[in-house]
Amino acid sequence: YAKRIGGDRIEIFKPAMRARKTDRLTMESELRRAIERQEIKVLFQPIVRLEDRAIAGFEALSRWDHPKMGRLSPAEFISIAEEIGLIVDLGLFVLDHTAKQLARWQAELPRGHEPVFASVNVSSRQLLRHDLIQDLRGVLSRTPITRGSLKLEITESLVMENPEHAAQMLTRIKELGAGLSLDDFGTGHSSLAYLQRFPFDTIKIDQSFVRTTSRGTRPVILRSIIALAHDLGMEVVAEGAETDSDAVELYQMGCEYAQGFAFGEPMTSDEALDLLIEKPARPRTLKIASE
Ligand code: C2E
Ligand code: MG
Ligand code: MG
Ligand code: MG
Numbered sequence: 001y002a003k004r005i006g007g008d009r010i011e012i013f014k015p016a017m018r019a020r021k022t023d024r025l026t027m028e029s030e031l032r033r034a035i036e037r038q039e040i041k042v043l044f045q046p047i048v049r050l051e052d053r054a055i056a057g058f059e060a061l062s063r064w065d066h067p068k069m070g071r072l073s074p075a076e077f078i079s080i081a082e083e084i085g086l087i088v089d090l091g092l093f094v095l096d097h098t099a100k101q102l103a104r105w106q107a108e109l110p111r112g113h114e115p116v117f118a119s120v121n122v123s124s125r126q127l128l129r130h131d132l133i134q135d136l137r138g139v140l141s142r143t144p145i146t147r148g149s150l151k152l153e154i155t156e157s158l159v160m161e162n163p164e165h166a167a168q169m170l171t172r173i174k175e176l177g178a179g180l181s182l183d184d185f186g187t188g189h190s191s192l193a194y195l196q197r198f199p200f201d202t203i204k205i206d207q208s209f210v211r212t213t214s215r216g217t218r219p220v221i222l223r224s225i226i227a228l229a230h231d232l233g234m235e236v237v238a239e240g241a242e243t244d245s246d247a248v249e250l251y252q253m254g255c256e257y258a259q260g261f262a263f264g265e266p267m268t269s270d271e272a273l274d275l276l277i278e279k280p281a282r283p284r285t286l287k288i289a290s291e
Contacts, residue, residue: 028084030066031077035093039065042097043266044118046275047237047259050251054281057117059153059259060098061266062090082125091126092135099143099150101269105276106145114281119151119181124158128165133172140176151179151202156188159198167198174199181237185209186225196232203229207240207260210250223253230254 034040044058064072081087102118109116126132140150152173159166159182170180181202182195186209195203205226209219229236238250241260250258264275 024080027077028080031064031080031084031086034064034066035089039067040090040093041065041071042094042101042269044098044101044269044272045259045266046264046272047117047119047257048247048263049281050247050255050258051284052281053247053263053279054114055116055276055279056114056257056281057119057149057151058272059266060094060118060120062094063266078123082123085125087123087125088129088131091120091122091132092139095120095135096139096143099139099145101272102150103143103145104269105273106149108273109276109280112282114283115146115149116276116281117149117151117179119153119179121153121183122158124161127154127158127169128162130169132169133176136173136176136178140178147177148179151181153181153183153204154200155183156185156190156195159195160188160190170198170200182234184239186221192225192228192232200234202235202237204237204239204259205255210238210240210258210260211242211246218249226253226255 041063042060043063045061046055047057047059048054049056062074062078064077066072078087078090081090098118098120102116105116105118122132136152143150154166154170159170174180179202180198180200181204182198182200183204184206185192185195185203186206192203203225205222209222209225212218226236235257236255237257237259238246238255239259241247241250241258241262243262246260247258247262267275
């Protein structure tokens with residue numbers, strides 16, 4: 001398996017390595033065709049309002065239904081899409097598809113409900129390129145949805161990669177009328193006080209801060225993050241709520257929303273609509289004092 005290149009360079013190929021390299025190249029070309037072949041599926045995971053457990057919105061999460069390998073998770077193809085520059089097309093597909101589903105849900109939901117929202121993950125290559133603004137403008141102008149109900153999720157580490165550029169992009173995104181969620185908060189070693197300079201309206205606390213530790217207690221920092229977010233004027237979504245006691249304790253700490261297996265796994269757009277009709281978010285009930 002040794003191959004002589006030129007005079008003195010020798011490259012050794014082990015069969016396994018070669019196989020992996022071919023797999024990777026095959027996967028790249030298959031991924032390039034996956035969108036037009038309708039193999040990319042967008043699922044929606046409910047985000048629940050803890051006050052009454054009503055469905056407030058959904059996060060769009062991509063899957064790739066590979067013809068031979070079966071259903072692949074984003075961990076298995078998003079980074080490939082980023083590396084080969086396909087994330088721009090993939091991202092636009094997810095954004096456009098999600099906006100269309102959101103418009104459908106909003107149209108089907110009877111009047112007198114809080115407008116449902118949908119949030120879409122944005123990756124670093126997308127945020128670096130200015131086409132994101134054009135793409136978003138296009139999607140918002142051709143899709144009839146309530147202003148602010150389509151949100152972009154940007155991770156804390158992505159903002160910290162290039163804070164100045166991120167700040168410019170986020171301001172423009174906000175001006176176009178999209179919402180902004182700070183995703184995976186707590187994993188990127190920055191502070192909320194610093195991130196407050198960016199126009200986020202929601203923070204999503206990473207699941208590692210939400211669930212109980214091995215000693216059965218909540219991470220002490222959880223309560224402080226929620227309180228600080230509120231002081232800074234942001235609403236809070238807790239990620240990875242898996243049990244009812246997660247949900248109860250998060251509500252007691254003042255967290256507005258939660259997402260996790262306790263409330264539903266990622267589902268199809270039709271299933272999302274059924275759930276929404278079953279548990280729509282009514283406007284908060286006014287408590288009229290009796291004295
Ligand atoms: P994320 O944005 O933090 O999404 C939440 C992840 O947590 C999802 O994984 C979801 O299925 C999972 N999750 C939700 N509830 C629970 C729970 O109760 N317990 C546990 N253990 N996990 C839970 P998923 O779908 O595999 O997505 C992983 C990541 O891939 C996402 O993390 C997001 O960063 C990225 N991603 C997904 N779809 C897209 C996309 O269309 N574009 C881009 N750029 N990234 C995407
Ligand atoms: Mg997310
Ligand atoms: Mg997240
Ligand atoms: Mg996360």
